[in-house]
Amino acid sequence: MTKVLITGHSVGNDFGLCDTCGFDHEWLLRYPSVLLWVDSILMTKSTWNSIINTDKKDEQPFEKTTRLIFEMLHSSGLLKIIDPFDVVSPDMGKSIVSSVESDINALVSRFPNAVKLGNSNEVPGQIFIHNYEYCSPYLYSVYASLLLAKLLDAQCLFNNRVLTYCNYKFGLGSVR
Numbered sequence: 639m640t641k642v643l644i645t646g647h648s649v650g651n652d653f654g655l656c657d658t659c660g661f662d663h664e665w666l667l668r669y670p671s672v673l674l675w676v677d678s679i680l681m682t683k684s685t686w687n688s689i690i691n692t693d694k695k696d697e698q699p700f701e702k703t704t705r706l707i708f709e710m711l712h713s714s715g716l717l718k719i720i721d722p723f724d725v726v727s728p729d730m731g732k733s734i735v736s737s738v739e740s741d742i743n744a745l746v747s748r749f750p751n752a753v754k755l756g757n758s759n760e761v762p763g764q765i766f767i768h769n770y771e772y773c774s775p776y777l778y779s780v781y782a783s784l785l786l787a788k789l790l791d792a793q794c795l796f797n798n799r800v801l802t803y804c805n806y807k808f809g810l811g812s813v814r
Contacts, residue, residue: 641792645783665795
């Protein structure tokens with residue numbers, strides 16, 4: 639069975655690691671064929687709530703279309719809403735924070751020409767890799783997504799920004 643996990647800030651929100659509740663929908667726009675081969679799409683409660691609980695009167699056309707797509711996927715049984723704490727303990731967030739902080743320092747040290755520290759006073763844990771900017775809360779969401787996907791036997795649908803970070807995190811910084 640092929641399962642995919644919807645990623646983005648909202649996954650970090652489920653762990654209490656991020657106040658933002660956006661999700662990564664780039665795959666839906668760039669690769670809608672994913673819907674042809676996937677057996678199920680997994681989405682956390684925070685992600686679902688951020689899509690469904692929009693103010694309908696102020697809803698923009700893109701938001702309305704996205705909401706309708708996910709409502710149809712849910713009603714067809716293709717979309718499953720998950721509670722991360724069915725597979726992960728609530729205190730896992732502390733380990734994720736620790737890992738991100740450690741990895742940021744290691745990346746800056748290992749790839750000094752490509753990974754630059756930003757201003758943490760303005761943006762917590764800010765780093766830059768090539769043309770991409772990352773903050774700690776965004777990276778918390780990436781790590782939480784990787785953890786959940788592993789435990790749920792699912793794949794993450796990451797965008798190019800996340801894939802660039804992962805190339806460096808896993809030591810493939812020279813691969814582009």
